[in-house]
Amino acid sequence: MYEKDGEKYFVVDGHVHYWDASPENWIEGQEQYAKGWIECFYGYHQLGPEEYYWPMEKYQKYSEETMMKDLFEDGYVDVAIFLPTYLKAWYREGFNTTEQDAVLAEKYPDKFILNSRFDPRDGEEGLEELERKHRRYGFKGVKLYTAEWHNGSKGWSLKDPEASRYLEKCEELGIINIHVHKGPTIWPLNKDAFDPKDVDDAATSFPNLNFIVEHVGLPRIEDFCFMATQEPNVYAGLSVVLGALMHSRPRFFSKVMGELLFWVGEDKMIWASDYAIWHPKWQVEMFVDWDYPQGHEFDDFPRLSTEGKKKILGLNAARLYDIEVPPALRLPEAETDAQSVEPTVS
Amino acid sequence: MTNHTEVLDALSDVRDPELDEPITDLGFVSELEIEGDGVFVRLRLPTYFCAPNFAYLMVADAREAVLSVPGVTRAWVVLDDHYASDEINGGVNEEKGFDGAFPDETESPDLEELRTIFRRKSFVARQEKLCRALLAQGRSPEQLAETRLGEVPPSETFEKYLERRVELGLDISPEAPLLVDPDGKRVPGDAVVQHLRFARTVGVSIEGNAELCRGLLATRYGRGEKEGVKL
Numbered sequence: 303m304y305e306k307d308g309e310k311y312f313v314v315d316g317h318v319h320y321w322d323a324s325p326e327n328w329i330e331g332q333e334q335y336a337k338g339w340i341e342c343f344y345g346y347h348q349l350g351p352e353e354y355y356w357p358m359e360k361y362q363k364y365s366e367e368t369m370m371k372d373l374f375e376d377g378y379v380d381v382a383i384f385l386p387t388y389l390k391a392w393y394r395e396g397f398n399t400t401e402q403d404a405v406l407a408e409k410y411p412d413k414f415i416l417n418s419r420f421d422p423r424d425g426e427e428g429l430e431e432l433e434r435k436h437r438r439y440g441f442k443g444v445k446l447y448t449a450e451w452h453n454g455s456k457g458w459s460l461k462d463p464e465a466s467r468y469l470e471k472c473e474e475l476g477i478i479n480i481h482v483h484k485g486p487t488i489w490p491l492n493k494d495a496f497d498p499k500d501v502d503d504a505a506t507s508f509p510n511l512n513f514i515v516e517h518v519g520l521p522r523i524e525d526f527c528f529m530a531t532q533e534p535n536v537y538a539g540l541s542v543v544l545g546a547l548m549h550s551r552p553r554f555f556s557k558v559m560g561e562l563l564f565w566v567g568e569d570k571m572i573w574a575s576d577y578a579i580w581h582p583k584w585q586v587e588m589f590v591d592w593d594y595p596q597g598h599e600f601d602d603f604p605r606l607s608t609e610g611k612k613k614i615l616g617l618n619a620a621r622l623y624d625i626e627v628p629p630a631l632r633l634p635e636a637e638t639d640a641q642s643v644e645p646t647v648s
Numbered sequence: 649m650t651n652h653t654e655v656l657d658a659l660s661d662v663r664d665p666e667l668d669e670p671i672t673d674l675g676f677v678s679e680l681e682i683e684g685d686g687v688f689v690r691l692r693l694p695t696y697f698c699a700p701n702f703a704y705l706m707v708a709d710a711r712e713a714v715l716s717v718p719g720v721t722r723a724w725v726v727l728d729d730h731y732a733s734d735e736i737n738g739g740v741n742e743e744k745g746f747d748g749a750f751p752d753e754t755e756s757p758d759l760e761e762l763r764t765i766f767r768r769k770s771f772v773a774r775q776e777k778l779c780r781a782l783l784a785q786g787r788s789p790e791q792l793a794e795t796r797l798g799e800v801p802p803s804e805t806f807e808k809y810l811e812r813r814v815e816l817g818l819d820i821s822p823e824a825p826l827l828v829d830p831d832g833k834r835v836p837g838d839a840v841v842q843h844l845r846f847a848r849t850v851g852v853s854i855e856g857n858a859e860l861c862r863g864l865l866a867t868r869y870g871r872g873e874k875e876g877v878k879l
Contacts (some may be wrong), residue, residue, distance in 0.1 A: 338696035338731050345695055348867035349860075497701075521666060521857040524849040551859040555850045563850070 303631065304378035304586050304615070309608050311590065312631035314619035315373065315382040315582055317481075317516060317541040317574030321398040321408055323365040329394055336392040346542070346579050349550040354581045364578055366406060374413060377575070379583035379622040380616065381625050383415045384514070385481055403576070404439060415623055416482070417443040420472075423452045423466035429471055438476050442623060443479035444472065445516070448500065458502040469508050478511055479622050480504075484526065485517025485542060499525045512622055514572060517542040523558060527565035537564045537622070541574035544585050548592070556594050560603030566608035566624040572619045586615065608631060649683055650719045652689045656877065658713040659689070665766040666702050666856040668773065671710065674858070675865055677877045678728070684723040694864035700732040705751065705759055707740045710839060729868075746788040771812040773854050776847035778809045779827070789844070793837035798822025 304311040322338035325333075344361055359502035360368075373379040389397035396402065400418040406458045418441050435441075437619060449457045449472045456464065460482070472480065483496040498519040516539035519526030530536040543562075547555035573589065575582035586611060590611055594600035606614075612633060620627050657681075660672040671677055679690035689710055693703060700734065707727050726737045732750075739749020746759045766809040779792055781803070786796070797820060800806050813820050818832045827835040827843070836845045 335731060342695045342697050345864045345867045349863050520860070521853070523853040523856065524846075527849055528846070531822050546860055547856070550863045551856075554852075554856045557834045558856050561849050647758070 303380055304590065306587075306590050309590075309612075309613050310631050311378070311586070312616040312620065312627050313378045313380050313582075313586060314573075314616040314623075314625060315377075315379045315577065316514070316523065316539060316572045316619045317385050317580075318373065318382045318577040319398045320366075320369060320403055321387070322363050322395065322402065323397060324394065325539070327363075327393045327395055329392055329602070339392065339581070343579055346546055349546045350580045351549050351584050354584060356578075361388065361578065367547050369406070369578070370410070370413075372581055372583070373577060377577075378586045379575075379582050381413060381415060381620075381623075382577070383574070383623065384416055384442070385620065386419050386448075387445070388419065392517065395450070396445045397418065400435060400439065400441075408576075410588065415442070415625075417441050417445055417479075419445050419447075420468050421446075421450070421452060421456055421459060422458055422462060425464070429468065431470060432468065433475065434522050436459075436477065443481055444477055445481045445483065447483045455634055460500040465504070466507065469504060469543045473508060473510055479514060480511050481516050481539065483516045483523075484519040491595060498522060498529055501536060502529045505536050509535055511535065512537060513628075514539045514622070516574075518558075518562065523561065527561055529569070531565045536566075536570070537618070538562055539574055540570045540571055541576035542579075544589060545576055545580035548585065548588055553595055553597075556592075556600060557603075559592075559606070560594065560600060563604040563606060563610075568604075568606060568613050569618060571614045572622075573615050649685070650685070650717055652680060652682065653713055654717050655680060655682065655687055655689075655720070655758045658717045659710055659794045662706060662713050662863075665705055665763055665859075666699075666854070667750070667800055667861060668766070668770045668854050669858055671706055672877070673822050674862065675869075676706065677710075678869075680877050683722055687717075687724070689714060689723070689725045691725065692865075693727065694861045694871065696729060698730065700736060700750070701759055701762055703727055703730060703732070703745065704736050704739065704746045705763060707736055708746075709816075714789060738812045755866050767812065769850050769854065771816055771830055773807075773845045773851035774805070774809045775827070776844055776851050778805045779801075780848075781805055781843055789840035790837040793825075793827055793840050795826040796822060796852065797824050801825060802825060814875055829845050 304313055323336065328336035340362055344358060345359065346353060373382050384403040386400050386403060387398045400416065403416055407414040412455050416439055418432070418439065420428055422428070424431065469480070472478070482501055484501065498515060501513050501515055512535050514537040515526055515530065518540065520536045520542060530538060543555070545559060547558060575585055581587060594603065617627065617633065619625070649709065656672060659677055660670045663669060663672055664676070666670060676691050676693060678692045680775060681688040691707060691710060707725050711723050711725040714720055722782050724741055726732050730736065735749045738744070739746065745762065782792060782800070783789070810820050816830060818828065825834050827840060829835060
């Protein structure tokens with residue numbers, strides 16, 4: 303919970319990791335990728351404020367104590383949502399798997415929400431695995447990487463018939479939150495790997511599922527915006543947007559926020575720190591203080607009220623994951639509405 | 649003999665297709681050496697995992713640009729510190745093409761389709777920038793729909809816009825309408841506002857990405873002390 307100027311914010315961090323990128327976990331022969339990957343993350347890390355930088359050694363592998371303190375003692379987070387990133391081709395035990403996350407999620411069940419993954423290219427076996435994992439962990443969400451390489455395939459699309467079978471299975475099991483990574487990508491060799499359009503089709507075909515587009519389709523924010531505005535069940539996952547831009551490029555951050563507020567709307571935007579890339583503390587503090595800078599170029603963007611900030615920082619995610627919000631931290635009026643906001647062109 | 653300025657000038661015509669800015673302004677050119685009729689250029693990018701397709705385009709375009717300078721007959725352009733450096737450098741300098749550099753890893757056709765997507769985005773963003781300036785000078789959206797290229801006062805923004813029109817093969821004669829979509833279709837008066845609203849988002853996206861990449865390049869190679877090669 304964060305409190306400022308008499309306002310209380312319930313904070314749900316929509317995207318956190320508990321990773322192990324230490325050299326002991328690198329696969330022999332793949333070291334340059336494992337090392338390159340965490341160095342790439344470290345570059346992003348340094349777009350935050352300097353006082354939050356970690357030395358590389360700590361960044362490669364951090365402890366349970368560090369994570370608990372950063373998120374829940376210092377970072378104002380009430381509940382954090384784990385999204386796994388497997389990368390088993392480079393990391394022996396994976397970079398950040400459901401199993402790794404489960405260690406903390408099971409120890410602190412009121413603090414963490416555990417999620418899993420699927421890859422439709424795993425076929426029947428993958429479907430069974432998803433069911434098995436769901437029986438074991440009971441998660442409500444999955445993280446998908448459509449650009450990931452797999453056995454000679456260079457990515458997949460949510461439009462694929464195989465993907466539909468998995469989404470049907472999700473619906474049946476009550477896995478209602480589909481987080482799709484559409485952002486700075488891992489192996490974007492396929493020319494369309496960035497393209498968020500496949501989410502459009504899936505969102506139409508599966509109106510009972512929520513599609514949270516992680517990193518809002520960066521570097522194709524516009525494609526994401528034009529799509530999200532038409533689909534009531536598509537959400538903007540703001541990790542990277544705040545972390546990478548709010549501190550280092552404040553004017554551009556404001557423009558991107560303005561665009562998202564215009565096309566997607568405050569009811570469908572979900573903040574996430576992307577911990578441990580960035581610490582949640584400065585993001586929460588800075589975002590609550592945020593307003594457009596001086597200048598006419600920001601004049602016709604929608605304004606964001608305190609109420610809107612409360613939704614983005616926690617209430618929207620709480621709704622998707624059915625997280626109980628203490629009465630004092632709810633919005634004064636009845637439930638917020640997940641209806642899509644039709645943008646109007648003035 | 650070829651001099652640095654000529655080569656850098658040629659390199660400044662090479663754009664990051666996605667960011668729509670010259671690679672020389674972005675700090676991507678880190679070294680330039682000239683020996684007789686041969687030129688060696690070293691490029692660097694913001695991260696180890698920057699999209700290899702865009703990286704390939706820039707390396708290939710840089711080589712072509714260097715070879716276009718009078719007196720240059722040999723050119724080597726190499727990309728440093730990238731997970732696919734070997735494939736890209738080999739592919740470009742041995743003229744294998746992207747699909748040849750990454751056999752079995754891409755779906756043909758080569759990268760021209762991708763380049764076209766970004767040329768269209770760049771066109772849209774440049775047009776919006778120009779129209780924003782014209783609106784600020786007092787023109788109405790309806791007037792913009794009626795404006796012809798010959799009636800637009802000269803400016804750098806206008807020049808850039810014309811360059812993008814040429815790249816898409818669109819008409820740049822003075823009688824041609826100012827406001828057309830990337831296919832050259834005229835935008836009617838009552839659709840101008842909406843057209844420009846979409847266009848602005850495209851512009852914010854491109855600009856935002858460029859800023860992100862600048863930030864990442866600075867964290868990777870240091871701020872200030874290693875600025876890259878400048879004109």
